Amino acid sequence: MIAALGRIKRAVREAIGACGGVDGAGMTAGRSRSVAGDWNNLNHSAFPPLDCALALDEVAVTRGDGTPILSALAAELGHALYKLPDVQAVTSDLSTALIDACAEFGDISDAIRAGLSDGKVCATDSTRITKQIDEAIQSLVRLRVVVNILPSGE
Structure with missing residues (x-):
């Protein structure tokens, strides 16, 4: 379980990096810099709540980085994510x-x-x-x- 949390924490850090660091992540998620700093700290047990994780991942998606947090959570449950393409079909x-x-x-x-x-x-x-x-x-x-x-x- 501890290894899984470490992998998820590294994914959170990746999403925070996509936001430009803890300042950008705090602004993106509507939280303070210190809260985002706790999420970014490998030695701190804090993780972003769902609404914040989605906001952080959304920034990563707009940069073309995928969904680091969502992908890490899915992987821990033995799943892989694939983006659904936006298509019109006949x-x-x-x-x-x-x-x-x-x-x-x-x-x-x-x-x-x-x-x-x-x-x-x-x-x-x-x-x-x-x-x-x-x-x-x-x-x-x-x-x-x-x-x-x-x-x-x-």
Whole structure:
């Protein structure tokens, strides 16, 4: 449990950094600098409440950094987060999304084949394969969104 709190605290620190430090985090969350400083302190047990954590993560999202706090909380529960794409869809988009997802699986196969070419998978190979897996997951998320937003009349 202590290790989990440390990982979450590091994610909070990352979100605070995205806000420009404790001053920016305090202003973003509507709290004082000292409260944000407690959230940022690895040796302090304080964590931002939900409304503040969401505000801090929102700043990180606008910077393109993802959602450090939400992602850390999900990871501690054995989950991963994937951003839902903002798409408008028509029926023809369904086949395009499916083809894109299938192509990503080919990229995973290529990365694994390249990684195994010397008979072992090193850290660089693992990173490359994981990147391809993440891209495939994102393409499946897009496919899921397209399927779920298609107008019922099409």
